[in-house]
Amino acid sequence: xxxxxxxxxxxxxxxxxxxxxxxxxxxxxxxxxxxxxxxxxxxxxxxxxxxxxxxxxxxxxxxxxxxxxxxxxxxxxxxxxxxxxxxxxxxxxxxxxxxxxxxxxxxxxxxxxxxxxxxxxxxxxxxxxxxxxxxxxxxxxxxxxxxxxxxxxxxxxxxxxxxxxxxxxxxxxxxxxxxxxxxxxxxxxxxxxxxxxxxxxxxxxxxxxxxxxxxxxxxxxxxxxxxxxxxxxxxxxxxxxxxxxxxxx
Amino acid sequence: xxxxxxxxxxxxxxxxxxxxxxxxxxxxxxxxxxxxxxxxxxxxxxxxxxxxxxxxxxxxxxxxxxxxxxxxxxxxxxxxxxxxxxxxxxxxxxxxxxxxxxxxxxxxxxxxxxxxxxxxxxxxxxxxxxxxxxxxxxxxxxxxxxxxxxxxxxxxxxxxxxxxxxxxxxxxxxxxxxxxxxxxxxxxxxxxxxxxxxxxxxxxxxxxxxxxxxxxxxxxxxxxxxxxxxxxxx
Numbered sequence: 001x002x003x004x005x006x007x008x009x010x011x012x013x014x015x016x017x018x019x020x021x022x023x024x025x026x027x028x029x030x031x032x033x034x035x036x037x038x039x040x041x042x043x044x045x046x047x048x049x050x051x052x053x054x055x056x057x058x059x060x061x062x063x064x065x066x067x068x069x070x071x072x073x074x075x076x077x078x079x080x081x082x083x084x085x086x087x088x089x090x091x092x093x094x095x096x097x098x099x100x101x102x103x104x105x106x107x108x109x110x111x112x113x114x115x116x117x118x119x120x121x122x123x124x125x126x127x128x129x130x131x132x133x134x135x136x137x138x139x140x141x142x143x144x145x146x147x148x149x150x151x152x153x154x155x156x157x158x159x160x161x162x163x164x165x166x167x168x169x170x171x172x173x174x175x176x177x178x179x180x181x182x183x184x185x186x187x188x189x190x191x192x193x194x195x196x197x198x199x200x201x202x203x204x205x206x207x208x209x210x211x212x213x214x215x216x217x218x219x220x221x222x223x224x225x226x227x228x229x230x231x232x233x234x235x236x237x238x239x240x241x242x243x244x245x246x247x248x249x
Numbered sequence: 250x251x252x253x254x255x256x257x258x259x260x261x262x263x264x265x266x267x268x269x270x271x272x273x274x275x276x277x278x279x280x281x282x283x284x285x286x287x288x289x290x291x292x293x294x295x296x297x298x299x300x301x302x303x304x305x306x307x308x309x310x311x312x313x314x315x316x317x318x319x320x321x322x323x324x325x326x327x328x329x330x331x332x333x334x335x336x337x338x339x340x341x342x343x344x345x346x347x348x349x350x351x352x353x354x355x356x357x358x359x360x361x362x363x364x365x366x367x368x369x370x371x372x373x374x375x376x377x378x379x380x381x382x383x384x385x386x387x388x389x390x391x392x393x394x395x396x397x398x399x400x401x402x403x404x405x406x407x408x409x410x411x412x413x414x415x416x417x418x419x420x421x422x423x424x425x426x427x428x429x430x431x432x433x434x435x436x437x438x439x440x441x442x443x444x445x446x447x448x449x450x451x452x453x454x455x456x457x458x459x460x461x462x463x464x465x466x467x468x469x470x471x472x473x474x475x476x477x478x479x480x481x482x483x
Contacts, residue, residue, distance in 0.1 A: 054384055056380060056383055056384060079386040079387070079388055080386060081386075082383065082384055082385065082386040083385060083386030084386075085384075086384070087381075087384035089377065089380070089381065089384075091377055093377035093378060093380065093381040094378075094381070095378050095381070095382075095396055096374075096375065096378065096400060096476070096478055096479055097396075097399050097400045097403065097476050097479060106385070106387075106395060106396075107385035107386065107387070110385075110387055110391050110395055111385055111386040111387055111391075139476055139477045139478055140478060141477045141478020141479075142477050142478070152381075155381075155385070156384075156385075159385065159386075
């Protein structure tokens, strides 16, 4: 590791809401083709960190680098960068007035300015990759939670992003629907899609993550390869968190 | 015009006047419909802009918009009509005819009401979609056009139908400017025929049929453009 091109990185990232420091200084980087998983107790700042790395809100302090360029101090078009950073939300967040196909197509048409035919072809191809080609004409309300979440993944994937960020994509799903989403994500990881995933699915982490980051109280307090961090956590807090998670509490 | 002493006899109900006066009744009805559509169309543009300004605009913009809305919702339409027709020429030196003054007043009045309906519809569009659009790299304008408005315009149809009904019936206030709409024409016919009961009943029937048919059309449109999961409970 450490040989590839760094796609997304942060230095000294801090975020404050009112008087509360949610992120207290995060140094992070991810290389092309890697999958990194963030775990940690709720309120540890995982989702905030992900939203800031997705350029959905600015940090209070610190820097974000996309392909080595300082995102907020260069004259980069933030919308064009966002198009290169896919985001999958905890709630599927689909456009309610559009079919599955329409949801996947919208960014292609409006942001990437693809022609209708090309966008349609690309959208169907991506829907097929998440096994939803037969559901292309259904509206979000006509899809299960797992199907909606897979449309959300297809919508991000269609843009051909350099990296996709996942914010607890299975947290609001039933167990049996969780698998269909996790399977799709595993497949993406195997195909070499760069992914940064906040999740509590340790099976997923164990199988495909290059590195697991443990966050607590606004900091990454431990990181390492899955077998090491999951089996033999160094910090007391990671040990407690993992035993609670595995214990099913 | 004849004077018909028979009209004083309440037993002899007749709508014979229709055969003689129907060209005027049609003219009045068409004027009523025309004023309604002018008011609704102008109010539609004003209402959407005001709603967007109120939801997304700066504090000062919101103050101005709400001042406008309060003025038009907080005073009688008849007063507004008289004010605009008589005062604007005094203030600006611009002379305008009753028809233009009436149409502009209806637009401003309807815009104030439509603003409320559009604001509600825009706020009913789930916010998670705005963040999703942002994550795809869409600009604010693109998000409005491709995500917010297509949903808000569907959601707004049922309440907007109420505004159509309300404004359509309120056009009778244009009588104070002497505009020859249905109510004004009816008043003239009633005075000439001494048949107020029949004439006003007939006018009411025209309003009723027009509004009922219009509402059916809007219901049909709503069903036509409805999207599963985006229904409004009426």
